[in-house]
Amino acid sequence: MNKVELRGITVHYGEHAVLEDFSLTVKAGRIIGIVGPSGCGKTTIVRSICGFINPEKGEVLIDGKLVYSKTGRVNVPPELRRIGVVFQDYAVWPHLSTYDNVSYPLKKRKTPKTQIPELVEEVLEQVNMIGYEKYLPSQLSGGQQQRVAIARALTTSSDFLIMDEPITNLDAKLREQMLVEIRMLQEKLGTTIIYITHDQEAAMQLCDEIVILNDNGSIAQIGTDEEIIKKPANRFVFQFIGVSNFLPTCIKGGKCYLSLDEEILLDDNIPQDYPIGKTRALLGVRPMDIVFDDNSPIKAKIVQATFLGNIYTYFISLGKEEYRVQRIATGETDDDKYREDLTVGVKFVNVKYFDMEESV
Ligand SMILES: Nc1ncnc2c1ncn2[C@@H]1O[C@H](COP(=O)(O)OP(=O)(O)O)[C@@H](O)[C@H]1O
Ligand SMILES: [Mg+2]
CATH class of the missing domain: 3.40.50.300 (P-loop containing nucleotide triphosphate hydrolases)
Structure with a gap:
């Protein structure tokens, strides 16, 4: 009822x-x-x-x-x-x-x-x-x-x-x-x-x-x-529902690229939830979903690293912008390896694509 x-x-x-x-x-x-x-x-x-x-x-x-x-x-x-x-x-x-x-x-x-x-x-x-x-x-x-x-x-x-x-x-x-x-x-x-x-x-x-x-x-x-x-x-x-990062992307020749100073390949295909008919969109990603991975061709610089509770918070610079990253301490020895000024490979998981023209 x-x-x-x-x-x-x-x-x-x-x-x-x-x-x-x-x-x-x-x-x-x-x-x-x-x-x-x-x-x-x-x-x-x-x-x-x-x-x-x-x-x-x-x-x-x-x-x-x-x-x-x-x-x-x-x-x-x-x-x-x-x-x-x-x-x-x-x-x-x-x-x-x-x-x-x-x-x-x-x-x-x-x-x-x-x-x-x-x-x-x-x-x-x-x-x-x-x-x-x-x-x-x-x-x-x-x-x-x-x-x-x-x-x-x-x-x-x-x-x-x-x-x-x-x-x-x-x-x-x-x-x-x-x-x-x-x-x-x-x-x-x-x-x-x-x-x-x-x-x-x-x-x-x-x-x-x-x-x-x-x-x-x-x-x-x-x-x-x-x-x-x-x-x-x-x-x-x-x-509205949490801390978020947004990065510009584009579609060229049926592939998806991060469009920073240079274009970096993200996906060999057009991602499923990419705004229909658009060649540009914002990639939205939570701090926990930016993952450090030395093998990733996307390189970022750590500009700030802090540790609180069991969570590391970083600011990384990529292109002209800074983004927020979080990692839960694993207790392994590599916990401390990500320090300020280090250049790291990053990849993005659980991403969402949003229309750039949508008003917020
Ligand atoms: N009695 C009123 N006279 C004029 N403007 C009002 C009055 N009550 C609310 N507003 C305005 O209407 C809008 C919505 O108010 P309200 O419903 O109280 O918002 P919320 O509860 O989401 O904070 C606000 O811009 C507020 O300033
Ligand atoms: Mg109210």
């Missing part, structure tokens, strides 16, 4: 188009990540789903029912859409205790007074916060405050949560822990979660499926983490 369907949503702020004919379907019972650079329109998508803004065009369906339609003049108010929302910036009210924070939306919805304590205890239990009812946010850790925010959202719905950068302000270790907790909660309650973030690593760790947005709010790719890593739809996605 589909939890949410956005059909052709358009939102402008003044002259500025944030979403243009935006469509997305979110299946029920899963965690979907919506990932994109800051300012690309993620929160605008949240507001459109929740009913905090009225898009100029398009339709929103929740559980198959129309809750917004510009042309059909349908606009179900936010409180009746039954979506639990966790925001980044005003996660919990600082002057209210845990109990009051969580019970606030229940009171606002005019839930019968006698039912409130039980409902509050139920959601506090779901996020392991029983015993903290009287604490103020300032007496709780950042992670505990987030759990209060999640509990409060659960009072509106344990069925559908939207989290808009919920843990951006937590430190790395707590963030990791919260991601595990969100996953466990989802498994326990079967909640549909839309998880919004600019942090692609968090999304890959947490989500069943990830929607990557371009700068302009359009969808660059939808897929599992594996699909996105192995088959990035374009250069933008490749660049």
Whole structure:
């Protein structure tokens, strides 16, 4: 079943188009990540789903029912859409205790007074916060405050949560822990979660499926983490999900060359994923996929070498540019052999070819 369907949503702020004919379907019972650079329109998508803004065009369906339609003049108010929302910036009210924070939306919805304590205890239990009812946010850790925010959202719905950068302000270790907790909660309650973030690593760790947005709010790719890593739809996605190097290539006489100061043969054939009909393209390669190989005719100079943890990071110069290389220490004696100023042979593995004209 589909939890949410956005059909052709358009939102402008003044002259500025944030979403243009935006469509997305979110299946029920899963965690979907919506990932994109800051300012690309993620929160605008949240507001459109929740009913905090009225898009100029398009339709929103929740559980198959129309809750917004510009042309059909349908606009179900936010409180009746039954979506639990966790925001980044005003996660919990600082002057209210845990109990009051969580019970606030229940009171606002005019839930019968006698039912409130039980409902509050139920959601506090779901996020392991029983015993903290009287604490103020300032007496709780950042992670505990987030759990209060999640509990409060659960009072509106344990069925559908939207989290808009919920843990951006937590430190790395707590963030990791919260991601595990969100996953466990989802498994326990079967909640549909839309998880919004600019942090692609968090999304890959947490989500069943990830929607990557371009700068302009359009969808660059939808897929599992594996699909996105192995088959990035374009250069933008490749660049967005990890450290990347790009080298110019060309096709001549049915062969593929690196086109640096001189042309160096890369492939006797046109590579399978070379942009169709193009004679020039960018080769994209991750630092771990540039491999030192003395037998390779492609020679580069090591300009910088550093060692941290068990990973070597190098900058090599090839033609006029520098590229980043990483190697995991093998523990063998040749670990130290690649030093600054050394000229080494390099080869490229797991490469992707991207259209040069594609805007990023
Ligand atoms: N109320 C508003 N008035 C004018 N511009 C806005 C408003 N809200 C957001 N914007 C602009 O719209 C764009 C998208 O914003 P937003 O959806 O919040 O992005 P994100 O959540 O991906 O960072 C940004 O350029 C932002 O500055
Ligand atoms: Mg935002």
